[in-house]
Amino acid sequence: MKSVIRPSSIVNFVVCVLLASAPAWAQSPDTVLVNGKILTVDAQSSVREALAIRGGRITALGTSAEMRKLAGPQSRVIDLGGRTVIPGLIDSHLHAIRAALSFTTEVNWIGVRTLEEALGRVKDAARTMKPGSWLIVAGGWNPQQFKENRRPSQAELVAVAPENPVYIQLGYAWAMLTPLAHKTLGLTSEADLPAGGRFERDAAGNLTGAITGPQPAIVGLFDKLPRPTFDEQVQGTKAFFRELNRLGITGVIDPSGNNMTGESYQALFKVWRDQALTVRVAYSLGTQGSGKEFDEIKATTALLPMGLGDEMLRFNGIGERITGGMYNNDKPGQADKDEYYRIALWAAEHGLTLTQHWNRDASVDNLLTIFERVNQRIPIAALRWSIAHLNDASEPTLRRMKALGVGWTVQDAMYFGGEAFRESVGEASARRTPPVVTAKKIGVPVGAGTDAHRVASYNPFTALQWFLDGKTVGGVALRGPEETPDRAEALRLYTIGSVWFAHDDDVRGSLEVGKLADLAVLSQDYMTVPVDRIGATESLLTMVGGKIVHTSAPFK
Numbered sequence: 026m027k028s029v030i031r032p033s034s035i036v037n038f039v040v041c042v043l044l045a046s047a048p049a050w051a052q053s054p055d056t057v058l059v060n061g062k063i064l065t066v067d068a069q070s071s072v073r074e075a076l077a078i079r080g081g082r083i084t085a086l087g088t089s090a091e092m093r094k095l096a097g098p099q100s101r102v103i104d105l106g107g108r109t110v111i112p113g114l115i116d117s118h119l120h121a122i123r124a125a126l127s128f129t130t131e132v133n134w135i136g137v138r139t140l141e142e143a144l145g146r147v148k149d150a151a152r153t154m155k156p157g158s159w160l161i162v163a164g165g166w167n168p169q170q171f172k173e174n175r176r177p178s179q180a181e182l183v184a185v186a187p188e189n190p191v192y193i194q195l196g197y198a199w200a201m202l203t204p205l206a207h208k209t210l211g212l213t214s215e216a217d218l219p220a221g222g223r224f225e226r227d228a229a230g231n232l233t234g235a236i237t238g239p240q241p242a243i244v245g246l247f248d249k250l251p252r253p254t255f256d257e258q259v260q261g262t263k264a265f266f267r268e269l270n271r272l273g274i275t276g277v278i279d280p281s282g283n284n285m286t287g288e289s290y291q292a293l294f295k296v297w298r299d300q301a302l303t304v305r306v307a308y309s310l311g312t313q314g315s316g317k318e319f320d321e322i323k324a325t326t327a328l329l330p331m332g333l334g335d336e337m338l339r340f341n342g343i344g345e346r347i348t349g350g351m352y353n354n355d356k357p358g359q360a361d362k363d364e365y366y367r368i369a370l371w372a373a374e375h376g377l378t379l380t381q382h383w384n385r386d387a388s389v390d391n392l393l394t395i396f397e398r399v400n401q402r403i404p405i406a407a408l409r410w411s412i413a414h415l416n417d418a419s420e421p422t423l424r425r426m427k428a429l430g431v432g433w434t435v436q437d438a439m440y441f442g443g444e445a446f447r448e449s450v451g452e453a454s455a456r457r458t459p460p461v462v463t464a465k466k467i468g469v470p471v472g473a474g475t476d477a478h479r480v481a482s483y484n485p486f487t488a489l490q491w492f493l494d495g496k497t498v499g500g501v502a503l504r505g506p507e508e509t510p511d512r513a514e515a516l517r518l519y520t521i522g523s524v525w526f527a528h529d530d531d532v533r534g535s536l537e538v539g540k541l542a543d544l545a546v547l548s549q550d551y552m553t554v555p556v557d558r559i560g561a562t563e564s565l566l567t568m569v570g571g572k573i574v575h576t577s578a579p580f581k
């Protein structure tokens with residue numbers, strides 16, 4: 026991909042040539058940031074005091090005095106007051122497009138520390154939303170985050186929202202519905218549930234009101250809920266991206282996901298057309314059905330060449346579910362593997378990037394063998410294929426990935442699911458999960474992220490804290506020091522590391538001359554604040570391409 030010269034690069038080259046011959050006044054920066062602690066995340070992890078921005082890009086870095094000298098009468102000078110600046114954070118695996126659609130019409134439990142407060146949010150929503158409207162918490166929480174350390178009961182939900190149907194989803198295995206929700210959806214017996222769905226019973230055999238089942242059953246159940254209107258989806262998209270800006274995020278790599286159809290992308294496209302995107306989005310397209318995945322992929326990408334788009338929105342290939350037979354299946358049959366190979370080879374022929382969701386190292390040989398077969402026909406390194414999750418990646422697996430040039434996107438799944446994971450794999454394996462230090466040593470490209478929002482919180486500082494202390498939301502430290510990166514390295518994973526997966530590491534992901542001015546001024550110093558407080562960090566001022574997209578005091 027790096028050999029491809031994008032039109033934007035040509036424009037930049039022309040702009041640079043023109044600027045070089047222009048008079049000095051024309052070169053003064055639009056904006057100068059001075060008196061800061063700028064973590065550039067360049068190759069040396071150098072720290073600078075000030076930087077200058079012109080035309081959306083960084084034109085100089087240095088001392089405050091040097092940058093002040095560059096400023097002209099029109100330049101905006103922002104005094105950072107000694108605060109820490111980082112490159113805008115980039116989540117390399119965030120289901121952002123989907124999360125955004127319902128951001129203003131769902132109730133959010135992300136980061137809430139007590140069940141009482143969580144129920145309070147449902148109660149507030151019952152007051153502020155239209156009478157009788159659905160109150161939906163569609164994941165992003167875990168019982169261990171609550172002081173009470175348990176799920177809500179049906180009676181508790183009825184008590185806070187007696188007049189509204191309420192739906193509370195936990196991961197992809199459980200959803201609690203109030204009686205009014207059951208009635209509204211017409212769920213009177215298990216026969217009314219998506220295949221595999223069951224009514225949950227307590228120890229005494231009484232119905233709890235919850236529905237359990239395998240992932241497709243819960244996905245099918247969610248599909249029965251009313252969708253936000255198009256206007257609500259557009260509002261949700263703008264609001265969600267501003268929320269990400271508040272947390273210092275300036276870019277996401279969206280891997281498609283369950284429930285995503287062509288319709289699911291239209292709000293995003295509208296916001297992009299209106300030039301109102303405040304987060305750069307690189308998105309891949311996946312499949313939903315089983316049996317006709319190749320046709321599905323060919324149809325959705327027929328007129329969509331790899332990399333089409335601009336600096337705000339770009340098509341990034343296929344994933345994270347390519348075929349049903351190779352998705353959450355540790356024992357794919359020969360036919361499943363053959364079908365996947367055909368599609369992967371086709372993707373390589375078309376120059377497409379591919380990202381694949383895979384959970385267990387024990388079965389990842391099925392996938393890597395296919396990648397290696399494709400690679401013998403068409404080298405895939407330049408296409409930057411990747412595997413998402415794979416928390417227990419072994420060293421041999423990482424070496425095979427390195428040999429192929431395949432990257433690894435790592436999420437803070439263990440923040441929510443660590444205790445259960447340790448139960449299943451044992452103490453020693455949990456201590457090295459995920460092995461990001463080993464991966465870096467071997468030379469595998471690694472990006473950081475969250476996998477929000479159904480199964481995790483989108484807060485990058487929660488994830489950064491977890492990268493550094495390995496502690497679950499319940500406070501249990503699982504990871505050993507051998508696989509714990511230092512602060513600079515964790516920040517690197519969340520910036521220049523992540524942006525590799527969008528083929529954009531030459532234009533963003535660090536604060537260097539010529540790169541896009543995507544940055545965040547932090548509420549506290551990420552490098553020195555106690556680790557257990559990193560999760561509380563916010564951005565006070567976020568820029569995307571030199572444009573301010575978020576401020577709070579004192580920059581408001």
Ligand SMILES: [Zn+2]
Binds near residue numbers: 413
């Ligand atoms: Zn996934």
